[in-house]
Amino acid sequence: MHAPSTMSADARKKTLALPGDEGVFFFITADMAMFALFFLVFMVGQAQAPDIYRASRAALDPALGLLNTLILATSGWLMVRAVEAARREQWSAARRNVIAAALVGLGFAATKAFEYHAKISHGITLNTNEFFTYYYAFTGLHFFHFVIGVLVLAITQAKLAAPEGEKTRIWLESAAAYWHMVDLLWMVLFPMLYLAGGTA
Amino acid sequence: MRLSSTAAYGIIAALSISSFALFESQGHTLILALAVFAIALVKIATILNGFMHLEWKHRPFAQVLTGWLVVVGAVLAGGMFALPWN
Numbered sequence: 698m699h700a701p702s703t704m705s706a707d708a709r710k711k712t713l714a715l716p717g718d719e720g721v722f723f724f725i726t727a728d729m730a731m732f733a734l735f736f737l738v739f740m741v742g743q744a745q746a747p748d749i750y751r752a753s754r755a756a757l758d759p760a761l762g763l764l765n766t767l768i769l770a771t772s773g774w775l776m777v778r779a780v781e782a783a784r785r786e787q788w789s790a791a792r793r794n795v796i797a798a799a800l801v802g803l804g805f806a807a808t809k810a811f812e813y814h815a816k817i818s819h820g821i822t823l824n825t826n827e828f829f830t831y832y833y834a835f836t837g838l839h840f841f842h843f844v845i846g847v848l849v850l851a852i853t854q855a856k857l858a859a860p861e862g863e864k865t866r867i868w869l870e871s872a873a874a875y876w877h878m879v880d881l882l883w884m885v886l887f888p889m890l891y892l893a894g895g896t897a
Numbered sequence: 898m899r900l901s902s903t904a905a906y907g908i909i910a911a912l913s914i915s916s917f918a919l920f921e922s923q924g925h926t927l928i929l930a931l932a933v934f935a936i937a938l939v940k941i942a943t944i945l946n947g948f949m950h951l952e953w954k955h956r957p958f959a960q961v962l963t964g965w966l967v968v969v970g971a972v973l974a975g976g977m978f979a980l981p982w983n
Contacts (some may be wrong), residue, residue, distance in 0.1 A: 715958065716950040722958045729962070733969050740976025747980050763917040770909045777902035777948050877948045884940045885969060887913075892920045893930035893973075894980060 716780070717870035725878045728842075732882050735838075736889060739831050743894055746827065750894060753828035756821060758812070762891040765808050769880040772802040776850075776873040783857075783866045791869060792857035798876065799850040802843070809840055832890055839882055846879045905947020912936050912943075927982045934973040938966055 715722055743750045779794035816822075816829075823833045853872045856865050900908070916936040919929060945951045945966075951959050 715955050726958060726961050726965070729965050733965060733972065736969060736976075737972050740972055740979070743976060744979035759917060759920065763913060766913045767910060770906060770913065773909075773944065773948050774902055774906035777905075777950075780950075781902065874949055877944055880948070881941050881944045884937050884944070885973070888916065888933045888937045889973065892916065893933045893977060894925075 717874040718867055721871040721874055725874060728878065729882070732835075732885070735831075735835055736885060739835070739889060742827055742831065747894075749826055750828045753826060753832075754891065754894060756816070756819075757832075757891050758815075759891040761808055761812050762887045765805050766883060766887050768801060768804040768808065769883050772798045772805070773877050773880040775801060776876050779857075780870055780873050783860075783869050786862075788857055788860040788865075792854050795850055795854045795857060795869070795872075799847055799854070802847060802850070802876075805843060806840075806847075809836070835886060835890070839879070839886060842879050842882070846876050849875060899950060899952065900943065900947035902947055905943050908943050908947070909940050912940050925982075927977055927980075930977045930980075931974060934970070934977070937973075938970050941966060 775794045775798035779791045779798065782788075782790035782794060821829055823830055849872045853869055856868055916933045920933060945959075945962060951962065953959050
């Protein structure tokens with residue numbers, strides 16, 4: 698005979714609950730599926746014209762890609778710290794960490810702006826070849842997600858200035874999940890565009 | 898088991914630097930390309946667990962995103978096998 702569970706229905710529901718809003722996780726999943734298709738398209742293109750892709754990849758600076766990876770990882774870590782602080786109801790600490798995450802994240806924008814400027818000033822544009830069409834399209838779309846993320850973080854820090862308990866915590870967790878998706882997609886874009894596949 | 902956020906951050910940063918250093922020092926080979934992508938997938942799994950706090954009990958999202966990792970891993974590996982390597 699089993700002992701009756703001591704966990705209440707509410708506690709069980711809370712244990713199983715997603716860290717954030719279900720709708721946001723649905724969006725994240727759909728968005729990631731779209732990027733998976735992009736990765737497939739890129740791989741097919743690369744297999745059909747490897748020499749063009751390798752020669753083009755040589756024009757990219759992997760050190761900048763690494764820098765952006767570390768910036769996004771650091772910003773993501775600060776967002777987790779914000780979520781952890783909010784779960785302890787330390788709202789001021791949560792807000793400080795969200796602001797820090799946004800400020801560190803802005804380093805990604807600066808690096809990307811520098812990189813785009815360097816490419817364009819050397820005449821490398823969206824129309825240069827297929828590799829750079831994908832490079833600008835994928836990194837541009839990723840950057841668009843990044844910009845939305847920064848706006849979400851700005852709204853989040855404002856909400857944390859006047860927290861409303863559970864409601865604010867769920868908002869913060871959802872914002873963090875979105876921000877981690879931006880980070881996560883870059884973890885594939887960086888090796889795919891800058892590293893693996895070889896250079897000529 | 899959930900990784901602490903600081904441990905996850907340390908793993909992601911160390912793996913990012915390792916894959917870059919590996920790429921810079923060892924040149925371009927199929928094995929290296931596969932290793933770089935394998936490292937990327939480990940980093941993603943670390944973000945899902947240590948940053949997003951997504952665990953197996955969070956169905957269906959944990960299962961779907963794990964499936965995404967497998968599919969993307971296959972796409973990336975397939976793309977590398979399709980390339981000519983010297």
